[in-house]
Amino acid sequence: xAVFPFDIDATEGRARTGALRTPRGDIRTPAFMPVGTAAxxxxxxxxxxxxxxxxxxxxxxxxxxxxPGAERVAELGGLHKFSGWNGPMLTDxxxxxxxxxxxxxxxxxxxxxxxxxxxGSKHMLxxxxxxxxxxxxxxxxxxxQFDECTNFPATHDEARASMELSLRWGQRSIDAFGDRPDQTxxxxxxxxxxxxxxxxxxxxxIAAGGYGGYAVGGLAVGEGHETMCKVLEFTTPHLPxxxxxxxxxxGKPIDIVRAVERGIDMFDCVIxxxxxxxxxVWTDRGPYNIKRAEFAADDSPLDAxxxxxxxxxxxxxxxxxxxxxxxxxxxxxxxxHNIAYFEDLMARIRxxxxxxxxxxxxxxxxxxxxx
Amino acid sequence: xAVFPFDIDATEGRARTGALRTPRGDIRTPAFMPVGTAAxxxxxxxxxxxxxxxxxxxxxxxxxxxxPGAERVAELGGLHKFSGWNGPMLTDxxxxxxxxxxxxxxxxxxxxxxxxxxxGSKHMLxxxxxxxxxxxxxxxxxxxQFDECTNFPATHDEARASMELSLRWGQRSIDAFGDRPDQTxxxxxxxxxxxxxxxxxxxxxIAAGGYGGYAVGGLAVGEGHETMCKVLEFTTPHLPxxxxxxxxxxGKPIDIVRAVERGIDMFDCVIxxxxxxxxxVWTDRGPYNIKRAEFAADDSPLDAxxxxxxxxxxxxxxxxxxxxxxxxxxxxxxxxHNIAYFEDLMARIRxxxxxxxxxxxxxxxxxxxxx
Numbered sequence: 057x058a059v060f061p062f063d064i065d066a067t068e069g070r071a072r073t074g075a076l077r078t079p080r081g082d083i084r085t086p087a088f089m090p091v092g093t094a095a096x097x098x099x100x101x102x103x104x105x106x107x108x109x110x111x112x113x114x115x116x117x118x119x120x121x122x123x124p125g126a127e128r129v130a131e132l133g134g135l136h137k138f139s140g141w142n143g144p145m146l147t148d149x150x151x152x153x154x155x156x157x158x159x160x161x162x163x164x165x166x167x168x169x170x171x172x173x174x175x176g177s178k179h180m181l182x183x184x185x186x187x188x189x190x191x192x193x194x195x196x197x198x199x200x201q202f203d204e205c206t207n208f209p210a211t212h213d214e215a216r217a218s219m220e221l222s223l224r225w226g227q228r229s230i231d232a233f234g235d236r237p238d239q240t241x242x243x244x245x246x247x248x249x250x251x252x253x254x255x256x257x258x259x260x261x262i263a264a265g266g267y268g269g270y271a272v273g274g275l276a277v278g279e280g281h282e283t284m285c286k287v288l289e290f291t292t293p294h295l296p297x298x299x300x301x302x303x304x305x306x307g308k309p310i311d312i313v314r315a316v317e318r319g320i321d322m323f324d325c326v327i328x329x330x331x332x333x334x335x336x337v338w339t340d341r342g343p344y345n346i347k348r349a350e351f352a353a354d355d356s357p358l359d360a361x362x363x364x365x366x367x368x369x370x371x372x373x374x375x376x377x378x379x380x381x382x383x384x385x386x387x388x389x390x391x392x393h394n395i396a397y398f399e400d401l402m403a404r405i406r407x408x409x410x411x412x413x414x415x416x417x418x419x420x421x422x423x424x425x426x427x
Numbered sequence: 428x429a430v431f432p433f434d435i436d437a438t439e440g441r442a443r444t445g446a447l448r449t450p451r452g453d454i455r456t457p458a459f460m461p462v463g464t465a466a467x468x469x470x471x472x473x474x475x476x477x478x479x480x481x482x483x484x485x486x487x488x489x490x491x492x493x494x495p496g497a498e499r500v501a502e503l504g505g506l507h508k509f510s511g512w513n514g515p516m517l518t519d520x521x522x523x524x525x526x527x528x529x530x531x532x533x534x535x536x537x538x539x540x541x542x543x544x545x546x547g548s549k550h551m552l553x554x555x556x557x558x559x560x561x562x563x564x565x566x567x568x569x570x571x572q573f574d575e576c577t578n579f580p581a582t583h584d585e586a587r588a589s590m591e592l593s594l595r596w597g598q599r600s601i602d603a604f605g606d607r608p609d610q611t612x613x614x615x616x617x618x619x620x621x622x623x624x625x626x627x628x629x630x631x632x633i634a635a636g637g638y639g640g641y642a643v644g645g646l647a648v649g650e651g652h653e654t655m656c657k658v659l660e661f662t663t664p665h666l667p668x669x670x671x672x673x674x675x676x677x678g679k680p681i682d683i684v685r686a687v688e689r690g691i692d693m694f695d696c697v698i699x700x701x702x703x704x705x706x707x708v709w710t711d712r713g714p715y716n717i718k719r720a721e722f723a724a725d726d727s728p729l730d731a732x733x734x735x736x737x738x739x740x741x742x743x744x745x746x747x748x749x750x751x752x753x754x755x756x757x758x759x760x761x762x763x764h765n766i767a768y769f770e771d772l773m774a775r776i777r778x779x780x781x782x783x784x785x786x787x788x789x790x791x792x793x794x795x796x797x798x
Contacts, residue, residue, distance in 0.1 A: 124744070352499065
């Protein structure tokens with residue numbers, strides 16, 4: 057399997073900026089990946105996602121295997137052709153969604169059997185099936201090892217057992233992934249809030265050989281911002297400096313800034329689109345709701361400084377009206393703007409690291425944050 | 428008030444093609460106006476509406492006066508600036524929606540009092556208030572006289588009384604409209620299914636002087652396709668040949684083709700977007716639902732012959748998946764495609780009239796129609 061070139065152009069403290077170079081294009085890091093759960097970034101056209109500044113999007117193995125089905129996507133030419141996104145694509149392993157969405161799970165060493173949250177039908181995921189779906193059927197550029205998302209909170213014993221299962225599943229993922237010159241596989245480091253377990257998970261994942269990147273899993277599951285920062289603080293030093301580090305499912309802008317400070321290169325989150333559908337607008341101070349009465353006559357755009365039609369071309373009063381009227385276009389504009397906001401934040405983070413001003417930027421960002 | 432130049436380039440039988448020239452741009456006729464009820468064509472960006480081939484859209488006085496309020500739209504620079512549509516815009520008078528949507532109506536010679544269907548608040552519409560809203564506050568390019576939509580069915584006496592009220596309200600609309608060099612006012616001819624009443628309504632509207640166009644009202648209210656055709660058959664000969672004729676609220680493609688045969692130049696209807704939100708795809712044979720199982724693996728686009736990304740760039744299988752998954756993007760693509768289909772149909776109608784082949788086109792269209 058491929059290990060994509062990862063060029064780090066500049067560092068500041070632990071923060072780094074550069075590019076992960078894939079056959080489908082470069083991913084500028086630190087990178088934010090909009091989530092395209094069911095082969096669509098909800099409410100946003102793919103060319104708008106690209107225009108908003110995204111280099112890569114994420115697809116969900118769990119959702120796509122249930123509907124329309126991974127074999128169906130393969131029959132239609134793979135996830136890129138099916139969805140119309142022709143840039144790099146990362147798929148998760150399905151493990152997290154089985155853990156958070158499905159019903160009647162039956163865990164074994166082999167894998168997990170579960171019932172679809174859509175129609176109750178029975179399905180199975182294992183390292184081998186997850187690799188088949190991600191790499192062969194969907195055709196993701198970056199695939200994730202099959203893992204178990206450790207419950208939170210977990211005792212040290214529980215966390216160890218779960219982490220060790222993910223290591224064994226990781227080895228089976230590597231074996232099943234096979235020889236794919238244009239696709240790469242990322243490890244997922246587990247270990248809950250325990251430094252020794254995180255260190256051991258990282259060391260054994262590195263020793264397994266072949267991974268093109270390293271994700272930190274099992275965070276953003278209710279542990280809170282401070283605990284997340286603490287776990288990152290002691291986990292990233294155990295990850296290879298020359299490989300991309302991906303914090304799964306994160307997060308709010310303040311989480312992203314703090315995680316970049318701790319050496320994270322990649323992020324994904326549904327926040328921009330999910331909160332956009334509910335009228336939320338993201339800013340450097342936190343989110344606000346456009347439905348608030350004060351915006352009824354506000355002729356200013358969402359953010360004239362962001363180079364995106366959604367951010368510049370519509371008045372707050374218009375979007376206020378659309379959201380209050382439950383008009384789809386309001387959700388469409390806010391979802392698009394929020395993605396553009398997150399991508400603009402990443403661009404500013406990258407520029408500050410290159411300029412050596414990221415530490416100051418992060419300090420000021422934290423002081424202004426009101427979310 | 429202005430009477431916009433209306434150039435008829437070609438005729439075939441009663442069908443005509445040309446352009447109504449407004450200060451905000453030409454409207455190629457026969458024209459289909461997508462409906463932008465609440466200052467948005469549901470689920471479609473304004474530049475997509477334009478790209479789909481629309482020269483003009485329609486806004487709803489009733490909806491906009493209730494939310495966000497006509498004075499609010501005026502404060503924000505008028506409906507063009509508020510909505511982002513910078514081409515010609517037509518607003519209806521509000522009469523039809525008061526008749527079909529509002530509660531607790533109280534009719535008098537002065538006008539109509541009613542309760543909002545949104546929040547129950549009390550409002551009033553009269554010829555004077557409708558003109559103030561349409562011309563002054565929203566700033567429509569083409570305004571409609573305030574009228575009463577005659578109930579269907581109606582006796583001859585009921586239809587006469589209603590038609591005469593609309594004539595008196597029409598005169599008051601003309602008086603209230605005043606001197607507006609860049610805006611025009613259309614009459615609405617009523618009279619239900621009675622030829623003598625339609626003829627009288629037309630003659631007295633013409634005699635009133637100053638109208639820039641003539642609408643046929645009180646149709647598409649349950650009378651059925653054949654009755655609609657019959658009423659048009661005997662009504663359009665009473666309308667001035669040199670002024671645009673507008674059939675309000677129509678309709679399906681077959682209705683449009685039959686009405687063009689009978690001399691109609693303008694149409695509006697919510698069908699493209701409303702049915703698109705429910706998975707319906709419009710074609711020359713009628714609509715079909717993309718949710719049908721046969722489309723699950725259909726890799727073909729909706730209609731490669733239509734010059735619109737929604738029609739060409741997505742497989743039926745992808746849209747089938749999106750609509751089944753209740754993904755907004757499915758509704759967005761189908762709404763956009765359906766508008767493009769209707770606009771493409773109008774372009775073909777115009778071309779056939781210019782080529783002298785419209786009669787044959789209409790005959791074949793009717794034979795193929797399966798809706």
